[in-house]
Amino acid sequence: MAISELQLPAGVNGCAHGDAGQLAEALAQRVAAALRQALAERGQATLVVSGGRSPVAFFEALAQQALPWAQVLVSLADERWVPVNHAASNEALVRRHLLRGAAADARFLSLYQVAGSHEQAAELADAAVAEMADIDVLVLGMGDDGHTASLFPGSAHLRQALQADCPRRVLAMLAPSEPTQRLTLTLPVLARARLPLLAIQGQAKLNTLSAALLPGEIVELPIRAFLHSPLEIHWCP
């Protein structure tokens, strides 16, 4: 199956790339162009990216883009509740692969918070995110289980996080794999993104996407909450 064979809703565009390197370069150029437009219109830009394992090449390509990085605020769609020196930290990934060279001038808004409990960390992150303007460019990833950000099927706060009028910007979520304790931006914050992008690699994720396009519950495959206009999906085998 190829992305061109999927029945995407109106306003959802699928872009196929030959390999991970080509996807990373094309996505970096697309994101940089949208950030330049936001900077021209508003003088500042907000970029929210995802973590995991797959965004490394994209981050490195984006860091090479000529941008007035000091006017860009970078944050994460979700974080693992682990310190920044932990191997699984999404913030560490961004700092290592994106915020380097000229891109080190960007401001980074951390979701990770030192706190006595996971719930309390989410409350502190919620307050920290209050200062973030609406997202100009959002780059989502997706797990094979259909989670995006840290909106995991079966997690206790999932229904609350997916409510269009959820009053919280950040909620504590539980993932099925280590580290289980996560912090996620909620749907209303993510859904306000001016340019939402979804970047996925491999046949397994395309199969999940194909399943998510069939009628069904959002809580079973949370990526469904984003499969409507506007959305650009970038995929490579």
Ligand SMILES: O=C1O[C@H](COP(=O)(O)O)[C@@H](O)[C@H](O)[C@H]1O
């Ligand atoms: O746990 C996470 O997983 C997803 C997917 O990661 P990938 O490496 O399979 O693309 C990611 O989007 C999310 O930010 C991360 O915390």
